[in-house]
Amino acid sequence: MECFGASSVQQLQALSSLLSTQHDDDDGGDEDCTTARAGLGPGHIGPPPKRDQEVSTACEKKNGKDIWSEEEVAEGSQYDDLADLRPQPEYEVILKQSVGTEDLFLGLSRKDPSSMCCEAMLVKIKLPDTEATEVVLDTREKFLDLRTPKYKLGLHLPHPTHSHGGKAQFFRETGELEVTLLIKRPMDVINMP
Template sequence: MPNVQLNPGNIGPPSKQDEEGSTAYVKNNKDIWSVEEVAGGAHYDDVADMRPQPEYEIIQQQSVGTEDLFLGLSGKNQSSMCCEALLVKIKLPETNATDVALDVKEDFLELRTPKYKLGLHLPHPVDVRRGKAQLFGEMGELQVQLVKKSQRVY
């Protein structure tokens, strides 16, 4: 008896490719989604573009007053769900403000410079009209301030 390892792909009746021994991917009519249906930055991946991704940091911010700090009256806590804004710090050494192309969507930030590229999925939906960006040339850092989209409770 041959040594066969079973995995989740072996569930169900064997396909024609399994019987023929082919390892090439053939679209199965039982697929849950197609590649075209996968959204959210998949279009950003450009294997021909060899620019590196810069270092970045996402800081979640919230307004806290004394009533929150000492008495806990507002119900805010340290979780990311209580944040009101996002600060994205991106290291861009030796970059001029005119070289930066920044595009912010509700859940995706795209940055391109002659030296770097960055496609970043944001942890929360943001209000694209209320954001601002500032390049600090002496520090070599771009800071993008984004306001979290307000959640309506009905």
């Protein structure tokens, strides 16, 4: 078995130059066509990009000292505390939708089982050995922050939620907190009949 070394690299380069100059054997009319095809790649498909517009949007910055823009920072990152050693409780996120008989049996509405037709989000959080008075809960549009003396949960929500209309209920016998949040969608008028 031959080991790949400098000689094999030279052989590959020689083969490459041989293949790129192979048009000499053809009749003279195809020489320009062959060399033109060799220079084309997937980036040459379609209209050429507009250089002026790309440069202007790439260079726009509010402050030259900013490392990133505010849109790039996840909401709720200010609650991340690496020095806090409290464990994260078990939780489950369930999407809910209101379904009536006209949806179930007659199919009159445009609702389907997808997450796009869901109106609410239910977050079930298991908090064993915790009293309801010990729970501190704060919800934002895309972040849920829960603090107890024993547990800490900073949850980035999968969908934006409304600031009003949510509710929380604590079940002492099971040690579970259920937080229901209404989902905010930009096209609610179209998505929900």
